[in-house]
Amino acid sequence: MKKALLFSLPIAALLVFSSCAHKVTRVDPSEQIxxxxxxxxxxxxxxxxxxxxxxxxxxxxxxxxxAKAGQRPVVIVGLVTNKSHEHIEAEPFIKDVENSFLTSxxxxxxxxxxKREELRAEKADQQTNASASxxxxxxxxxxxxxxxxxxxxxxxxxxxxxxxxxxxxxxxLTNIETNEVxxxxxxxxxxxxxx
Amino acid sequence: MKISIHxxxxxxxxxxxxxxxxxxxxxxxxxxxDFAVSxxxxxxxxxxxxxxxxxxxxxxxxxxxxxxxxxEAKANRREFRxxxxxxxxxxxxxxxxxxxxxxxxxxxxPYRNYRxxxxxxxxxxSGGGFYINPWSVGLGYWWR
Numbered sequence: 412m413k414k415a416l417l418f419s420l421p422i423a424a425l426l427v428f429s430s431c432a433h434k435v436t437r438v439d440p441s442e443q444i445x446x447x448x449x450x451x452x453x454x455x456x457x458x459x460x461x462x463x464x465x466x467x468x469x470x471x472x473x474x475x476x477x478a479k480a481g482q483r484p485v486v487i488v489g490l491v492t493n494k495s496h497e498h499i500e501a502e503p504f505i506k507d508v509e510n511s512f513l514t515s516x517x518x519x520x521x522x523x524x525x526k527r528e529e530l531r532a533e534k535a536d537q538q539t540n541a542s543a544s545x546x547x548x549x550x551x552x553x554x555x556x557x558x559x560x561x562x563x564x565x566x567x568x569x570x571x572x573x574x575x576x577x578x579x580x581x582x583x584l585t586n587i588e589t590n591e592v593x594x595x596x597x598x599x600x601x602x603x604x605x606x
Numbered sequence: 607m608k609i610s611i612h613x614x615x616x617x618x619x620x621x622x623x624x625x626x627x628x629x630x631x632x633x634x635x636x637x638x639x640d641f642a643v644s645x646x647x648x649x650x651x652x653x654x655x656x657x658x659x660x661x662x663x664x665x666x667x668x669x670x671x672x673x674x675x676x677x678e679a680k681a682n683r684r685e686f687r688x689x690x691x692x693x694x695x696x697x698x699x700x701x702x703x704x705x706x707x708x709x710x711x712x713x714x715x716p717y718r719n720y721r722x723x724x725x726x727x728x729x730x731x732s733g734g735g736f737y738i739n740p741w742s743v744g745l746g747y748w749w750r
Contacts, residue, residue: 490658496669501662523659563662567669574671606673 448604450499458580459507461598466508471593472517485519487555495565521555557584572606
């Protein structure tokens with residue numbers, strides 16, 4: 412009896428501890444996994460899919476090309492304001508929109524923000540360190556025709572353990588010279604969470 | 607000869623200056639003639655505003671959410687208790703009378719009731735003894 416207990420105890424302990432062990436598995440990024448009910452990669456993907464589909468099929472591209480003798484529009488990404496109740500980073504879906512611009516070859520993109528600062532700093536460095544033939548000149552940047560800006564809003568309605576969260580993501584494309592809004596993309600996501 | 611060269615140079619410079627001035631003041635069709643006012647204003651702030659490009663400004667609000675509020679209250683309580691433990695560890699002079707009235711022999715272990723005149727002594731009751739209501743402890747344990 413004592414011997415059996417002596418043998419079975421470590422095995423039982425092993426079973427118990429192995430079941431509680433930390434486990435990580437790779438999943439498909441397009442798989443829908445909702446854990447907390449907060450904003451997650453599935454929401455970001457839905458927004459990206461919707462925005463890329465509508466922004467490239469809207470009339471603003473053809474209108475611009477007709478007005479500018481067939482030249483493709485140049486877009487810069489501006490500020491996205493998150494006015495929701497959660498911390499949401501817009502970059503994942505904005506990057507998808509940018510990617511669609513480049514792969515479709517309908518729209519040209521220019522760099523903005525800190526990356527542009529870095530480019531200018533590199534250019535400045537080249538003025539004294541690079542060879543004359545490879546040095547890049549200042550004042551030859553491509554000016555953007557349109558700026559892409561956005562906002563994220565949310566409404567929360569909760570009662571005890573139930574909650575309905577509504578997100579609205581808006582992206583707007585505005586003509587920099589005329590301030591005319593040429594495209595608005597909208598994605599609404601509603602979630603019912605029961606704890 | 608010399609005078610004529612000077613005159614030609616002067617005339618060329620005048621033409622160049624006037625051409626540059628004309629180019630600067632030439633308005634596009636329907637352009638506001640006072641555009642330079644706005645241009646001067648925004649040229650000064652362009653660098654700071656443009657650093658926002660490609661970023662997300664987090665202007666979030668706190669939603670009314672029963673469960674989230676409860677979780678926050680719980681976290682606050684835990685943090686308070688942790689701070690309390692830290693203070694106790696720092697000040698070994700703390701004693702625990704647990705509010706029980708019949709333990710009168712406060713100066714015997716573990717009910718030592720030394721008066722500790724220090725800045726961490728604000729929880730003390732009845733002259734230096736650290737007071738914890740057992741009901742509060744029980745309720746806190748159940749609620750955590």
